[in-house]
Amino acid sequence: MADSFVLEQRQKHLEPDSPYAAFSLLNTGRDAFLVRAALIEAASHTIDAQYYIWNDDPTGRYLAGRLIAAADRGVKVRVLLDDMNAAGDDALFATMDSHPNIEVRIFNPVRPRSGVGRWFSLLANFDRVNRRMHNKSFVVDGAAGITGGRNIGDEYFDEDPAVNARDRDVLMLGPLIGPLSDSFLAYWNNGRTYPVSHLYEPEVALDAEVRSRLVAESTEQLSFHAQPARGQQAAQTFLEGRFEALIPAQAELVFDPPPADFEAPANTPQPSAKALYRLAASAESEILIESAYLILTDDQLDLTHGFGNDELSVVAFTNSLVTNDLVTNHSGYARWREEMLRQGMELYELRPDAQGCRNWIVENGACGGQGLTLH
Structure with a gap:
């Protein structure tokens, strides 16, 4: 070209x-x-x-x-x-x-x-x-x-x-x-x-x-x-x-293709989910997660057993209720929040009223603050 x-x-x-x-x-x-x-x-x-x-x-x-x-x-x-x-x-x-x-x-x-x-x-x-x-x-x-x-x-x-x-x-x-x-x-x-x-x-x-x-x-x-x-x-x-x-x-690109059957059940793990599972399974000392919607199924939560031990720490950052643009998704996360903490995961939630977040909003003039959401 x-x-x-x-x-x-x-x-x-x-x-x-x-x-x-x-x-x-x-x-x-x-x-x-x-x-x-x-x-x-x-x-x-x-x-x-x-x-x-x-x-x-x-x-x-x-x-x-x-x-x-x-x-x-x-x-x-x-x-x-x-x-x-x-x-x-x-x-x-x-x-x-x-x-x-x-x-x-x-x-x-x-x-x-x-x-x-x-x-x-x-x-x-x-x-x-x-x-x-x-x-x-x-x-x-x-x-x-x-x-x-x-x-x-x-x-x-x-x-x-x-x-x-x-x-x-x-x-x-x-x-x-x-x-x-x-x-x-x-x-x-x-x-x-x-x-x-x-x-x-x-x-x-x-x-x-x-x-x-x-x-x-x-x-x-x-x-x-x-x-x-x-x-x-x-x-x-x-x-x-x-x-x-x-x-x-060196890197690998993973994407979910369009479904072969649009009427089939949508609960089959896709390539991106499988790649994340493989990546998590290969971790030796630390897993850092940033996700707007941190929703784990029973099976996915079972996979985290032992993640929070002394050898492997899991730290996750997600939306709080006030910053989540989908309340239904937040309820899916909140349901498992205590269990994730019991298993040793560190959880952090985005809060527009936190001082560091307020400073960022003032410095950048990006929005009024209450419209801040993690995507």
Whole structure:
């Protein structure tokens, strides 16, 4: 793939036959936003984006506008979204999809797209509808990528004044981009994935003028806390510094593929769960867990017997009731909290009223505090 800045960076920082990939954690939402924006500006040939949520809000519209601008210069863009949160934003995705260089597809969609009829359809097809795509990936020119827990939206990028979803993902170069692309294609080519143009009503389809307006919005003076690099040269300069800081390491990418049978029971352990079991079983001195929803089944709790002994400590960080955005999930965790403590696990819960957390909120101005949640 000639004339790709991102591919040149991969060749610069990694030997062609090296088994190592190179990584950098994206710990803050603002950093995650800036890197994604810069990768879009630096793209020369292709961008593949896969997300559970893409909000029609300032950061979501900004990144959509920059993807359209990339498509204007010839970059082929594919956007893959889960239907559960996409239905309300059909107009945004229809606008993107109307560009000849952009294709948007929706995984496991439900009709109707809105109203009471949609809720009846959700209930009538619960087994199928319950199979959602939580996978998240962002791959540019087949050479650099981002994967992790963040969706696209203000609350994930420290830009929502009311809600801040604390999350984490990783920027990477190297051989793991191949498996990351395989994960994307497994859903993109699935029989339950449909072009967005097959789903929205005709009046939602928007024209080139609206696309141009979306691009224009993304070039105006921005009110974001984090100001993205403007233009290809500025983006490349920004990314050069990020790629220089990457840490090489051997790694394995694990993802859960779409189900072969959407009507089958959903309680079979998936590849990611099996990989976590193997990783935990190989621990010698310490296991550190950060999870928004720390819910263990009876069998999983049985596996933790002995984890809290003198040789192996288990420390877990999760949401408190006040920071959990799903009370039902918190009740699943709270049910086993005392048992986990009895087995020697150390448990820590996110509290927006804790002094350290309050200091962080004041320093970063990310949200009002009560909207803080661990994702």
